[in-house]
Amino acid sequence: MNRRASNIFRRSGPQRSQRLVDATEGLEQARALDRAIRPISAAVRRTLRPGPVKDVLHGVPFGHPAHPPLTDVPMGCWISAAVLDLVPGTRRAAQVLVGAGLAAAVPAVLTGIADWSALHREQQRVGLVHAAGTATASMLYSASLLARHRGRDGAGRTLGFAGLTALMAGGYLGGHLAFRQAAGANHADQLAHLVPLGWHDLCQIEDLPDGWPVARSLGYISLFVLRTGEDVHVLADRCSHLAGPLHQGRVLTDDDAETCVVCPWHGSTFRVRDGSVIHGPATARQPAFETHVTNEGLIQVRPRG
Ligand code: FES
Structure with a gap:
């Protein structure tokens, strides 16, 4: 690699990743999202009254939030389906995994909504876009499952890979919420x-x-x-x-x-x-x-x- 090319390589990698971090931090301050957040969180608080159901959704009986481990199940199913989509002769197994991921997404969504409703506004802004990403993934996987069911395997695979892309984007924001904004972490442990x-x-x-x-x-x-x-x-x-x-x-x-x-x-x-x-x-x-x-x-x- 000549010197000019290596300089470009050294500059572009970190700069690109810093732009991604800057954009994610910008979401924390995106007040335009508040117009959607206010009515949604009010509706969630009205629907989800304090009590045992809400406590289970938050993860109180387990001693830590229930949402993060529950998201592992649909993610695992869908990532596995994507791998199988690249392997000949695994059509049926991939279809089962896409369906299983959709079923497993239900508790992940419910626990996520409960946790989101009790966050700081900056966290809710990132959380809303995180949810939009994972909701898009779920819709794409639903369409993928339908296409596979109708025998349109090529379309099913394409929709599955599109769903995986949306899932990764949503998952990245979930990581920002958990590790940068400390949503779900124990704030008294230190x-x-x-x-x-x-x-x-x-x-x-x-x-x-x-x-x-x-x-x-x-x-x-x-x-x-x-x-x-x-x-x-x-x-x-x-x-x-x-x-x-x-x-x-x-x-x-x-x-x-x-x-x-x-x-x-x-x-x-x-x-x-x-x-x-x-x-x-x-x-x-x-x-x-x-x-x-x-x-x-x-x-x-x-x-x-
Ligand atoms: S209940 Fe949220 S800070 Fe105490």
Whole structure:
């Protein structure tokens, strides 16, 4: 390769990929999408009321979002179908995989809609285009299945490859949502690495209001603190869902007479005793602290093991 050609190669690769990143970041700020997002998210919130179904769709029983692993199934089916489409004599198997991918897309779509409805607006903008990409893929695969069923295998394969292209574009945006914008990640997990082992002085119990949550700092870490009589409950203040301030949340009692806090941003509900998730969209337990009150009324805390 001569020097001019190698210079072109060195410049064009990274520049092209940076343009892709810039365009994706531009989507985060694409306010034009908000006209569609507002009514759709309002409709989803109206339809999907807080309760067990919504919690399952978010993945609360599994301890992490259900959507990402569920997307693996249609993607796996459709990628496998594309491989088989290149292999002679595998027509029937490819057709089955296209159909299986369409069936597996249903739970992936439902869980994705539930998660999307409880995201920041910048995440929802990227999420909307991600959904448009995967919806286009599903439509193309539906047409592909129909064509295959009618014996038009060439058209079925072409539509399948077009669907795979749309799927890859949608999947790229899904990666941006998960890894750049941290949608679905646990936003409170780092606390375990930030608080040294052992007991730490927090504040005097007499300085805390009774029954009303407040924020207190442990060094540079913000904590949710709730005093109920002589009991003191301490959690990480940044909600594990998207880092909302729990100390601004509502305190209530759940069906088991346990005191809980409801995050003010998207309504995740945590038991203050141990930080466990009662309702999503959060799926990760809120880091909790053991508390101890000295004879002088000083509250000491240490991370719960
Ligand atoms: S930040 Fe979303 S529920 Fe707390």
